[in-house]
Amino acid sequence: MPLYHIWTIGCQMNKAESERLCSLFEQIGYQPAASIEEADLIILNSCVIRQSAENKVVSKIGTLKSLKKNNPGLKIALTGCLVDPDTDRLQKRFPVVDYFFKAGGMPPWIDKRLTANIIPSKPAVSTFINIIQGCNNFCSYCIVPYRRGREKSRTVDEIVCEAKTLVERGAKELILVGQNVDSYGNDLPDKPDLAALLEDINKIDGLKRLRFLTNHPKDMSDRLIDAIATLDKVCEEINLPAQAGDDQILNAMRRGYTSAQYRNLVKRIRARVPDIAISTDIIVGFPGETEEQFKASVDLLKELRFDNTHIAAYSARTGTIASREYKDNVPPEVKKERVAIVEKLQGEIAAEINAGMLDKTVEVLVEGKKQGKWHGRSRRGKLVFFNNKNDLLGQVVKIKIEKASSWSLQGSLVDM
Numbered sequence: 001m002p003l004y005h006i007w008t009i010g011c012q013m014n015k016a017e018s019e020r021l022c023s024l025f026e027q028i029g030y031q032p033a034a035s036i037e038e039a040d041l042i043i044l045n046s047c048v049i050r051q052s053a054e055n056k057v058v059s060k061i062g063t064l065k066s067l068k069k070n071n072p073g074l075k076i077a078l079t080g081c082l083v084d085p086d087t088d089r090l091q092k093r094f095p096v097v098d099y100f101f102k103a104g105g106m107p108p109w110i111d112k113r114l115t116a117n118i119i120p121s122k123p124a125v126s127t128f129i130n131i132i133q134g135c136n137n138f139c140s141y142c143i144v145p146y147r148r149g150r151e152k153s154r155t156v157d158e159i160v161c162e163a164k165t166l167v168e169r170g171a172k173e174l175i176l177v178g179q180n181v182d183s184y185g186n187d188l189p190d191k192p193d194l195a196a197l198l199e200d201i202n203k204i205d206g207l208k209r210l211r212f213l214t215n216h217p218k219d220m221s222d223r224l225i226d227a228i229a230t231l232d233k234v235c236e237e238i239n240l241p242a243q244a245g246d247d248q249i250l251n252a253m254r255r256g257y258t259s260a261q262y263r264n265l266v267k268r269i270r271a272r273v274p275d276i277a278i279s280t281d282i283i284v285g286f287p288g289e290t291e292e293q294f295k296a297s298v299d300l301l302k303e304l305r306f307d308n309t310h311i312a313a314y315s316a317r318t319g320t321i322a323s324r325e326y327k328d329n330v331p332p333e334v335k336k337e338r339v340a341i342v343e344k345l346q347g348e349i350a351a352e353i354n355a356g357m358l359d360k361t362v363e364v365l366v367e368g369k370k371q372g373k374w375h376g377r378s379r380r381g382k383l384v385f386f387n388n389k390n391d392l393l394g395q396v397v398k399i400k401i402e403k404a405s406s407w408s409l410q411g412s413l414v415d416m
């Protein structure tokens with residue numbers, strides 16, 4: 001039997017697509033290789049959101065040359081956001097790669113009928129479903145719309161049918177993913193929205209939890225906030241990237257909102273869904289960002305106290321509006337310093353929020369076991385570890401929190 005190996009970096013979208021590729025290969029008779037060295041087929045699912053991610057992919061490709069020498073039958077395919085339409089240029093840049101296919105696409109050498117609708121036969125307890133591809137926003141710094149194309153929603157029927165199958169096959173939690181899930185349905189004839197989709201999926205028997213990411217502050221609707229508040233399976237957790245706290249920077253980023261509008265939205269969400277966990281993304285060192293403008297981001301984080309902040313130093317990406325219009329003029333050491341300041345602040349905020357969980361009991365969906373400890377997430381997305389000798393995989397259990405850090409919680413099972 002031929003063996004395959006998939007290497008993935010980047011966002012949840014890439015992870016979702018890699019899960020689908022695994023099931024595709026298993027359906028056509030491949031087995032997972034124990035290590036990359038043993039594989040007959042290697043798929044690299046790449047990311048180019050920042051230069052650092054691209055560098056990792058390029059160095060990974062570099063390590064594959066020697067594998068090909070030892071195994072001349074080895075085939076290598078590259079997918080993900082490094083793949084642009086100019087495959088001739090890619091082929092020259094990476095002669096070791098045999099096939100290129102675009103992010104979210106399917107291997108070109110496999111019959112299209114087989115790739116039409118692949119659903120994992122053994123999904124994880126918590127499984128991703130891609131609901132919308134691409135992005136129409138063209139935030140000035142972002143390469144994604146150029147690599148993943150324009151927004152394209154899957155139909156409600158297709159998604160609900162897939163969700164049902166995943167639940168029948170063992171999934172307990174579904175995470176709906178898209179670059180901007182708030183745009184879901186805009187391109188479909190009867191214009192369903194994410195709130196309507198959540199309502200349909202919420203009805204599936206056996207499903208325990210439902211999440212979605214990522215939202216866009218300019219598009220998040222009151223209907224969606226209501227859906228989070230009222231649908232029992234929809235968890236109290238959202239990812240709402242702010243990107244910056246200064247209006248001039250937000251404008252140059254082409255985000256379509258002011259910091260006051262962002263603050264307002266967060267307040268509205270918190271008023272309607274008390275205790276909701278909100279995480280955000282912040283870019284520091286955007287072209288021209290002054291100390292004062294950076295401080296506006298810090299103030300936003302101090303004021304709104306997010307559960308988590310994904311922080312990134314600005315990285316110029318060829319082809320984006322920002323890389324054409326602005327000079328990447330914040331020195332690397334200043335970017336590094338700003339990253340460190342935000343990391344420290346967010347670590348402190350998260351530690352305080354999590355310390356507030358001590359002695360409280362939370363419902364945890366058990367996702368797996370690591371080094372003898374069960375782990376899972378609370379409805380608010382907090383990672384919780386606990387000890388127990390029974391097989392609790394896929395169950396929702398009550399855990400009393402005894403220890404808290406910035407990144408995770410520990411506790412013990414409460415008698416049910």
Ligand code: 5AD
Pocket residue numbers: 049050141142143241243281282283312313314315316317
């Ligand atoms: N430089 C730095 N961070 C970026 N992101 C997107 N593009 C860039 C870039 N050029 C960040 C944004 C986005 C997250 C997925 O990655 O914060 O929300």
Ligand code: SF4
Pocket residue numbers: 135136137138139142143144145179180216
């Ligand atoms: Fe990139 Fe903006 Fe689209 Fe997100 S919304 S994928 S940051 S262009």
